[in-house]
Amino acid sequence: MAVTLPAVVEELLSEMAVAVRETTRIPNELKFIFGSSAIQALDLVDRQSITLISSPSGRHIYQVLGSSGKTYTCLASCHYCSCPAFAFSVLRKSESLLCKHLLAVYLSQVMRTCQQLSVSDKQLTDMLLIEKKQEA
Template structure:
């Protein structure tokens, strides 16, 4: 019997870590060294790179009137990647290889940066029409092909 399809979840330890970081930011406290060390332990060097992307405010939440949304991440190389937080997906090659193909990582740095920018409240926001959002996704798909 197949399991009920629901939103994809991260491992509990990652969910808890991001939740604690978000709570600290909400309370006006800095992110603790313990949280930063935990990020480094779980995600390795990707944690540093993702924190840098979040600090540089390289993440934009793009939403449309229908409620659809995607995250656009300006990578350190200057290339833009599309991330879907609801299903833990990123359009970058590292995600395809190290997350999907080999399973060596839980997330790529871009997707981790999305979650960190949510927790740290550094995410830019942009509202577009449904057609504009569809066009953005089609352009991304064409560039991947």
């Protein structure tokens, strides 16, 4: 049975979540596995740059305020980020497992530091449409 990349990432993050809950510390392996993205992602978490945006229908997205001041949309359920680094380093060149924004989303989930915002279904749809127009 073949293991897909998202399954590997999910397993790594699941093990990390257990370690954080048991020791309240981020494992040292984080930098080994994710490289320099780990430090950058932890910085985003420290700055509380991650917001979980949810709607009454149960849909949700994450928005990450990047270090450049630009906001990126992340979909944790399918391992996606709208940033150029994700498109280039993760999808195109397969050099990284995740970009720093997506890793920050996962870390903020594990550390329970994610800000939360509830919006209407229409507002969430509009956010996604605006993001799509900006990418084009």
